[in-house]
Amino acid sequence: MTLMLSGIGASRGIAIGKAHVIERGQPEIPEYQLLPDQIDNEVIRFQQAITTASQQLESIRERIPAHTPADIATFIDTHLLMLRDSALSEAPARIIRERQCNAEWAIRLQLDSLVQVFDEMDDPYLKTRKDDVIHVGNRILRVLLNQETQAHAAEVLLEGAIVIADDLTPADTILLQHQHIGAFVTEYGGPMSHTAIMARSLNIPAVLGVHHAREYLRNEEQLIVDGSQGVIIADPDKRTLKHYQKKQKKERRYLTSLRKLTRAPAMTLDGAAVSLQANIELPGDMDDARKANAAGIGLYRTEFLFMNRNGLPDEEEQYQAYRHMLESLPDRPVTIRTLDLGADKSTDGHDGGAPPTNPALGLRAIRLCLRDPGLFKPQLRAILRASAHGKCRLMIPMLSNTQELFQVLCLIEEIRHELREEGHAFDPEMPIGGMIEVPAAAISADAFAQHLDFLSIGTNDLIQYTLAIDRIDDEVNYLFDPLHPAVLHLIHHVITAGQRNGIPVSMCGEMAGDIRYTRLLLGLGLREFSMQSTRLLEVKSIINKTRLSDLEDGIRRILDCQHSDITAALVEDLNHS
Ligand code: PEP
Ligand code: MG
Numbered sequence: 001m002t003l004m005l006s007g008i009g010a011s012r013g014i015a016i017g018k019a020h021v022i023e024r025g026q027p028e029i030p031e032y033q034l035l036p037d038q039i040d041n042e043v044i045r046f047q048q049a050i051t052t053a054s055q056q057l058e059s060i061r062e063r064i065p066a067h068t069p070a071d072i073a074t075f076i077d078t079h080l081l082m083l084r085d086s087a088l089s090e091a092p093a094r095i096i097r098e099r100q101c102n103a104e105w106a107i108r109l110q111l112d113s114l115v116q117v118f119d120e121m122d123d124p125y126l127k128t129r130k131d132d133v134i135h136v137g138n139r140i141l142r143v144l145l146n147q148e149t150q151a152h153a154a155e156v157l158l159e160g161a162i163v164i165a166d167d168l169t170p171a172d173t174i175l176l177q178h179q180h181i182g183a184f185v186t187e188y189g190g191p192m193s194h195t196a197i198m199a200r201s202l203n204i205p206a207v208l209g210v211h212h213a214r215e216y217l218r219n220e221e222q223l224i225v226d227g228s229q230g231v232i233i234a235d236p237d238k239r240t241l242k243h244y245q246k247k248q249k250k251e252r253r254y255l256t257s258l259r260k261l262t263r264a265p266a267m268t269l270d271g272a273a274v275s276l277q278a279n280i281e282l283p284g285d286m287d288d289a290r291k292a293n294a295a296g297i298g299l300y301r302t303e304f305l306f307m308n309r310n311g312l313p314d315e316e317e318q319y320q321a322y323r324h325m326l327e328s329l330p331d332r333p334v335t336i337r338t339l340d341l342g343a344d345k346s347t348d349g350h351d352g353g354a355p356p357t358n359p360a361l362g363l364r365a366i367r368l369c370l371r372d373p374g375l376f377k378p379q380l381r382a383i384l385r386a387s388a389h390g391k392c393r394l395m396i397p398m399l400s401n402t403q404e405l406f407q408v409l410c411l412i413e414e415i416r417h418e419l420r421e422e423g424h425a426f427d428p429e430m431p432i433g434g435m436i437e438v439p440a441a442a443i444s445a446d447a448f449a450q451h452l453d454f455l456s457i458g459t460n461d462l463i464q465y466t467l468a469i470d471r472i473d474d475e476v477n478y479l480f481d482p483l484h485p486a487v488l489h490l491i492h493h494v495i496t497a498g499q500r501n502g503i504p505v506s507m508c509g510e511m512a513g514d515i516r517y518t519r520l521l522l523g524l525g526l527r528e529f530s531m532q533s534t535r536l537l538e539v540k541s542i543i544n545k546t547r548l549s550d551l552e553d554g555i556r557r558i559l560d561c562q563h564s565d566i567t568a569a570l571v572e573d574l575n576h577s
Contacts, residue, residue: 002233004232008189010199015198019162049140056139095109101220118133122427164185166214173199192510207232259537277508278295278530278531292533294536296332319382326390335456359470397498401453442494491526517571
């Protein structure tokens with residue numbers, strides 16, 4: 001019977017395919033006592049489970065497609081190494097003998113004590129390894145419990161499938177993309193989460209926040225996912241299927257028609273040139289940016305270089321990665337943002353442990369980097385060294401006061417001195433910019449502009465912090481409003497602060513790539529937009545049909561307006577004028 005569910009349309013596109021439900025809840029663990037003569041057999045049962053779990057991982061490893069980046073294989077290797085480590089391969093056998101308990105319970109006890117060790121570590125990166133231990137432990141448990149190992153992202157071939165999960169991390173999303181999935185649906189998450197951003201940049205249709213999706217949707221049933229409308233239709237009748245097949249074709253035709261704009265300059269009808277740059281998450285996204293003829297990279301989120309791997313990339317590895325990117329776009333600026341780890345990019349949320357209180361307000365981005373020079377300095381050195389090989393710009397995320405900025409500038413000065421002493425080349429004029437994504441920084445934009453070469457407005461966080469809405473919490477998603485007058489005033493203030501201080505202001509949050517806001521932002525004075533490559537041509541098509549002088553009156557009324565519903569109507573008018 002046809003069933004319709006709705007959620008938050010987080011990444012557009014229509015997918016029609018078979019459901020693949022991922023169950024990742026904790027397995028139920030039985031506990032029972034053994035008779036002395038059962039113990040040897042129980043230890044053998046445990047050892048066989050370790051062998052089976054290893055074979056499963058080996059076979060996943062063999063099935064990784066050839067073009068998959070090396071880090072994905074490393075991710076599996078890490079799990080294999082953990083399986084072979086005595087903490088998982090021997091300690092539970094000892095517990096079985098000592099406590100005369102079943103293997104499942106012995107693993108549970110061992111996992112609990114390992115998790116406690118990880119929880120006590122100070123290093124936030126090492127803490128995230130705890131998730132791997134849990135994943136590996138759960139794999140052994142599922143073998144013992146004879147539970148079919150459900151497909152984690154990398155376990156089965158999912159080409160064209162519609163993946164249904166409770167939640168997905170940005171790391172899962174990368175793995176799923178390599179499986180060429182058709183779409184994904186999650187029970188939790190909002191449209192500004194990093195997972196949603198990844199989905200848009202990878203062009204995977206996605207609907208998030210579909211509560212109880214895994215209860216309503218069955219494995220293998222046919223689904224239609226409409227990522228723009230946030231709709232999922234299970235077991236559609238013939239008419240509905242036909243309707244969506246037509247819609248899918250129409251959407252593809254529209255996207256093809258945009259391609260003829262690739263070489264055209266982005267310019268309003270009255271001759272104002274606009275720079276359209278690309279946001280990238282992985283060095284591999286550079287190809288898409290080039291294909292879309294982006295004027296540069298306005299945001300490279302370096303934290304993805306640190307994810308899905310065992311150990312941190314050292315200075316040399318980072319230098320090579322950044323240098324490679326700069327050389328692959330030699331004549332255009334590449335803006336490398338320093339690490340923005342923390343909040344939804346530090347843990348994968350499936351560790352079963354207590355989540356940190358208010359992670360978005362905690363030790364994140366520049367705060368984390370300034371706290372841990374061992375993490376930050378190698379990255380700054382790598383970026384500076386890479387600056388010798390192209391038009392490199394460095395950007396600092398999440399600044400909230402000028403002291404943080406001065407600390408970073410001092411550190412950069414110190415590194416320049418070191419590099420000179422060591423005989424390394426670097427660009428002494430490399431522009432240094434700051435992201436304006438905390439309301440306090442937006443209000444103090446003039447102070448930042450006096451010490452920086454450019455500003456970039458991060459609307460995803462700026463809206464989250466201005467309106468006090470967790471960007472990944474779907475329960476409060478209805479309050480996430482880019483048109484709230486307070487948000488628009490902050491954006492306008494930052495743009496005019498840039499103008500007053502003679503430095504460029506860009507916008508690299510999701511708002512910059514949303515055509516509903518293109519004219520509004522042009523009218524507010526924005527001339528540099530950075531967005532996912534997939535959005536670029538559509539935004540250009542709007543810019544090239546806009547006359548700035550036609551916007552002036554509407555913008556004045558929008559800035560005078562105090563209510564976002566009226567603002568929304570005024571923005572509609574702008575878009576249809
Ligand atoms: C933003 O906050 O708008 C932004 C671009 O940074 P991120 O989404 O990576 O937090
Ligand atoms: Mg941000």
